[in-house]
Amino acid sequence: MTAATPNLPSQYDPATAEAKWQQLWEANAVFKADPNNPGEPYCIVIPPPNVTGSLHMGHAFEHSLIDVLVRYHRMLGRNTLWLPGTDHASIAVSTILDKELKAQRKKRQDVGREAYLERAWEWKEESGGTIVGQLRRLGLSVDWSRERFTLDEGLSDAVLEAFIKLYDEKLIYRGKYLVNWCPATQSAVSDLEVENQEVNGHLWHFRYPLTDGSGFVEVATTRPETMLGDTAVAVNPNDDRYQSFVGKTLTLPLVGRQIPIIADEYVDSTFGTGCVKVTPAHDPNDFEMGKRHNLPFINIMNKDGSLNENAGVFQGQDRFVARKNVVAQLDAEGFLVKIEDYKHTVPYSDRGKVPVEPLLSTQWFVKIRPMADQTLAFLDQQQSPAFIPDRWTKVYRDWLVSLRDWCISRQLWWGHQIPAWYAVNETGGEIRDNTPFVVARNEAEAKEKAIAQFGADVQLVQDPDVLDTWFSSGLWPFSTLGWPEQTADLARYYPTTTLVTGFDIIFFWVARMTMMAGHFTGQMPFQTVYIHGLVRDENNKKMSKSSNNGIDPLLLINKYGTDALRYTLIREVAGAGQDIRLEYNRKTDESATVEASRNFTNKLWNASRFVLMNLGSGEWGVGSGENQLPSHNSLELADRWILSRFHQVTQQTRDAIDNFGLGEAAKGLYEFIWGDFCDWYIELVKPRLQGEAAESKQTVQQVLVFVLEGILKLLHPFTPHITEEIWHTLTQAGDDRYLALQPYPEKDSSLIDIELEQQFELLIGTIRTIRNLRAEAEIKPAVKVTAILQTESDREQQILTAGQAYIKELAKVETLTITTINDATQVDTDASQAIAGVVGTVQVVIPLAGVVDLxxxxxxxxxxxxxxxxxxxxxxxxxxxxxxxxxxxxxxxxxxxxxxxxxxxxxxxxxxxxxxx
Incomplete structure (x- = not known):
């Protein structure tokens, strides 16, 4: 940098600077990855937000964490790719479109599949980019040229390939099984999309009479309406109370159907009456008993949650209306024994927000056990992937052990349509449970397969259902890199390096990605899974839409700037996996914690202005690698101290980020920049900058430039915009050079002096103590005082003597006396006319006579x-x-x-x- 050193404006304008750098980074492809470039690969694929979504605090937190890692490793010289994209969100988009049609008094069937999907794509083009635009506001260093969408052509090809491979390997099958049915969305949902909620309900007790008239058995249930589909009552075979009943029949109340009493080990004889009603078509455990005992499966439920023709007089009633009416009828006919208050767990649809209904339905399933076992082998034999914090490893393993077959079909139209074609003319044009089908990549191939399989030119209809969104998301780490094609990106960046995600998605997404990746690529999709915590509100409650306590990150960005919000979210992390708390005033849209970070960025800005204004003329070579420090002999005490602190903090920051201690790294930088550099070093060297000693002044200037540029590099991954802005002004870099691409600072051990740092702690503590005593005594700032420092330690006396100029300058001391406590020549001070304090073993005394009116x-x-x-x-x-x-x-x-x-x-x-x- 030459004599014409420009200065920074008097105030930092985050809105202008952030918009400028976000545009320049993208326009100049600063973050575009090239698989042909050198460097060890570092790759993260973005956890794809729903295309229906808008930015929330969870996104801001998670993506800020990822951006710190990506920017840091890029500055380390690694070949870095952060790949962005969005998920097509089948249920969410369908809900939006169905609401629009409902307002027009229509259903999707009224407009037809083709027109419906045209609407869906129109909606996606008009509104689906909202979340992407908002993510750009966070200043993420992603490669936007590689942006993917789970319904784009390449990812759709990957989904098709994965389905056919799994089907050919007999790991995908179609069958009639009990599934979680969401009446609100009228679609099957997986076990992972079910949220168990504890509710205050009831336990109803009913009598079921023996057919021979010899008595009755008493059963209890939380879902009385399902008794209409009962096909047995079960008891434990070892329960002496009921051994004589096994084999007899009961007459089902209200229905009149005769059902058997069976014995099954599943029944807990200590719960309730020891008699359990068995409804195989509406309960998972009953389903298994029904298969074991060859019981009929009677479905009483329509897909909208109303009762069907098998419910008799209750046909057409909503399930909860029918519940009341069934209980009333049983009571009227003398079958109701009692009703107990009962707190129990009810499964709710995560999307539909209504209780799910176990429903017997023909669906498509993935046989999960072989894939889960292979993934467990990676975990147990190779410790892959590694979880941070490690406690989540057991949670992940336990989940893989307990997984059941995965229902992958959804009764929706927006999504990847299942590549199965049915020979409908064999079944009268209707797709039934036993309709023959073929699986193929397209209709032409399906036609060939059908002719070969059925021996005739048949009429084919594609399965109307789509695949579970998590099926395509499970392929995300490798499909986004080009799989199943062997692309340069796949060869260079796969497996990816790190996955950053919340603990609540380990089961939804992480396990599915590892199972899919292990099966299709023979490798785990990422080396490390960094599990972060939740963002909590000012009352320590989890932020959520349902709790109405979320905070719009854009409000805080508009008020305080992106860097301030990012830094707040990262700095508040106490440790890996820990929740963070964000103070917020909902009446004023103000946040004390974000304001503190904004003040920090302003502090850095003002310190940088001071440095620039005091550089004067000179050749500093900033940013070109030429900004070398002066010789060690010309460094004064404060210079050596700040350089030692800088290199200590450099290593501490690198160690913290390497070990995913991002909050720890942010706090350490805050303390160093605000405290050591701004509050102490700059204040200590002001007299030298304003003095006549040219060599001393030049030394200070060189040290200021060196440390400031180092600070900008250290801080850049956390607050990228303000650091880029200051760095460009400091270095006068052109459009071809960016701080984001500069090397991250490295520790110089030769400049670290632990003993000197400890000595400086005593000097700083002494200055601080004198300042505090002045404040307590209400001594005016302009008034200089006399100070006496007394210590029993010769070493402390030497330190204080070496730094006495700093003490006198920063504590406004005119006369400073440094003595040992037992020194007979020490100043005689009247204790009643002085104020005293202690720092370490040093006693600090300020005589007040003539200074204040005691x-x-x-x-x-x-x-x-x-x-x-x-x-x-x-x-x-x-x-x-x-x-x-x-x-x-x-x-x-x-x-x-x-x-x-x-x-x-x-x-x-x-x-x-x-x-x-």
Missing amino acids: EAQRTKIERDLKRIEAEVQALSGRLGNPGFVNKAPADVVEGARATLAEAEKQAEILRDRLGKL
Whole structure:
């Protein structure tokens, strides 16, 4: 950098700077990956947000974490690819379109599949890019040229290939099984899309009479309406109470159907009456008993949650309306024994937000056990992938062990249509459970297969269902890189390096990706899975739409800037996997924690302005690798200290990021930049910058430039926009050079001096103590004081003597005396006319005679103390009154307690100051 060093504007404008750099990074393909470039690959594929979504705090948190990792490894010189994309979100898009049709008094069947899908793609083009535009506001260093969508041509080809391979290997099959049915979306949902909620319900007890009239058995249920589909009652074969009943029949109330009493080990004889009603078509456990005992499977439910013709007089009633009516009818006919309050778990559809209904349905399934076992082998034999924190490894393993076959068909139209064609003319034009079918890549191939298989030219109809969205998402780490084609990207960047995701998606997504990847590529799709926590609100509650306590990140970005929000979210992470808490005032859209980060960026901006304004003329070679430090002999005490601290922090930051301690790294940088560099080093060297000693001034300038540029590099992954802005001004770099592509700082061990840093802690502590004593004594800033430093340690005396110029300058000391406590020549100071403090083993004494009016100060403190003590007494009496505590609103009582605590603290401080006087 030459003499014409431009300065920064007086104030930092995040909106302007962030928009500028986001546009320049993308326009100049700064983050475009090239598989032919050198460097060890580092690849992350973005966890694809739903195309229907908008940016929420969870996205902001997760993507900020990822961007720190990606920018850091790029600056380390790795061949870095962060690949973006979105998920087609079958259920969410279908819900939007179906609502639009409902407003027109139509259903999807009324417009037809082709027109419906045209609407879906139109919606995607018009509104589906919202989330992508919002992600750009976060300044993510992704390669937008590689953006993918789970319904794009390449990913659709990958889905087709995966389905056919699994089908040919007999790992995909079609069968009639009990599935989780969502009446709201009228589609099957997987076990992973079911959220168990604890509810306050009831347990109904009914009598089922023996057909021979010799008595009855009593059963209990939480779903009375399902009794209409009962085909047996089961007891434990070892239950002496019912051994004589096994083999007899009961007459099912309201229905009149005779059903057997069976014996099955599944029944818990200690629960309820020990008799269990068996409804094979509407309960997973009953389904298994039904298969074991060859029971009829009677479905009483329509797909919209109403009862069908098998429900008799209750046909057409909604399931919850039918529940009340069935109970009323059983009561009227004398079969109801009692109703108990009962807290139990009810499975809800994650998308439909209604209780799911176990429903007997013909669906497509993946045989999961072979794939899960292969994935377990990777985990147990190769410890792949590695989970951070490690405690999630057991959760992941346990999940793989317990997985059941995966229902992959969804009764929707938006998505990947199942590549199966049915010979409908064999079944009268209707797709039935036993309709013959072929699986093929397209209709022409299906036609060839059908002719070969059925021996005639048959009429074919493609299966109307689509695949579960998680099927395509399970292929994401390798399909986005070109699989099944052997592309350069796949060869270079797969397996990917790290997956960053929340713990709540281990089962939805992580396990499916590892199973699919293990099967199709023979490798785990990522080396490491970094599990982050949740974003919690000011009351420590999880942010969610259902709780209505979410915060729109764009509100905070518009108010404080992207960098401030990113830095807040990262800095608040206490450790890997830990939740973070975000303070927020919903009335004013203000956040104290984000404001603190904005203040930090302003502090950096102002410090950078100071450095630039004090460089003057000179050849600094900033950013070109030529900004070398002066010789060690020309470095003064403060210079050597800040350089030691810089290289210590450099290594600490690298170690923290390497071990996924991103919050720890952010905190360390905050303390170093704000404290060591801005508050101490810059203040310590101001006299040298303003002095006449040219060599000393030039040394300071070189050190300032070196450390400032290093700070910008260290901080860049966390706050990319402001650091890029300052760096370009500092270096006068052209459009072909970016801070984002500069090498990350490395530690220079030769410049680290631990002993010097410890010595400086004593100097800083001494300065801080003198400043605090001045404040307590209310000494005006312009007034210089006399200070006496007393210590028993010769070493401490040497340190204080070496740094006395710094103490005098920063603590406004005119006369400084440094002595040992037992030195007979020490200054004789009247203790009643001085104020004292201690730092380490050093006693700091400031004589006050002639500096402040001690009597006036004592009188003022006594007056303030009397007032505060009166306030404490009044508040204590109020809070000691049960009438106030029990009757006043909770927030008023809590406010009074907080005010009392603050008043007591103020009184304690005043007493301490009075004692020192």
